[in-house]
Amino acid sequence: MEAVHEGNGGGSGLVVTELSHIKELVKQLDVHLGGSPDLCKLLAQQIFAVTERSIGMIKSGHFNGPKRSAAGAGLDSPPLSATPSPVSGVSNTPFKPNKKRKTSEKGRHQIRVSSAAGGADAPADDGHSWRKYGQKDILGAQHPRAYYRCTYQKTQGCAATKQVQRADEDPALFDVIYHGEHTCVHKTAAAAGMVQPAGQNPDAQSLLQSLSSSLTVKTEGLTAAGTQGWSTTTPFSFSSPAVSGMTPAEHHPFSTPSTPENCFVSMPTSLEPSPATSGSNHMCMTPFHVHSELQTMVSALVEATSMPAADTEEAAFSYWGFDDSALHVNNLDEDVNNFDISTFFA
């Protein structure tokens, strides 16, 4: 997982490298947090999912803004409440045999992701439970396309589906196309009251340290890559209903209240892990947004593990742990696209 694919511009390569690293670390963290509260796992999954999407978007150049998708004009116009709800509990109409070709369907959302573990057969877990229902050889493609639907389609009428196809150019990459929104409720971490400090997990601590110390994500390359189609104002599609409408300034990376309750309550709703749900909720995000998103999650993770309080200033923030550990975030003022996150353990 060291080879960074050029994709679209050398500038993005740096970000891809950094984000790939984060992804790996989060995966490890997820493993080591096995015995810790569900919240920590959820956080790790969400960080991972966002990272995946970021990498996919950067690599594939699937940005919502500049170029009109050839697939059709129906990408926007969120049907949000107008979800084709299969009407809960209706059993005499299981799933109507819809064999229509989904060419210009609303809520379509395509990303490119890397495989879960280097040479895995499938892309990394996206936080949802899928059931494979078909596979097809696609004309002109070297690899077959797999069709998945939400595991809870039957029980909850969730209409989300996805198609996964290994990229021809790089077998380590997968093109994933999501259709529909997840209406299912599973693993919503609704287990309120389960919040408990996880700072006693040494593995989590060390991994967190590793994660944080590696989280120096720079986007100046991206912003300078205007010739490649990027610019500071070039938005790309990113799924996060929570921050829609927020400006980067409003969406302060570390403005989250630092009580565990607040952290817990805000996470499931504000950081929806499902890429599919973004289908109708596309928002435009600059690379700055991506960093804000990641750092918000890191801060929430920190809060979930051990660190109860934050000193917030304009450009630098410090989270102090119970055990003389601290997470220091420095938003370089001369470059708003550049954050430094470092940890200190006494």
Add this chain to the structure above:
DNA sequence: AAGATTTGACCATC
């Protein structure tokens, strides 16, 4: 035994 995957067939769209 229940749930998930595989795979050939069916059907709608191009």
Add this chain to the structure above:
DNA sequence: GATGGTCAAATCTT
């Protein structure tokens, strides 16, 4: 008619 998306029976896995 070719292609892509889905169904459903058969098979596999847990």
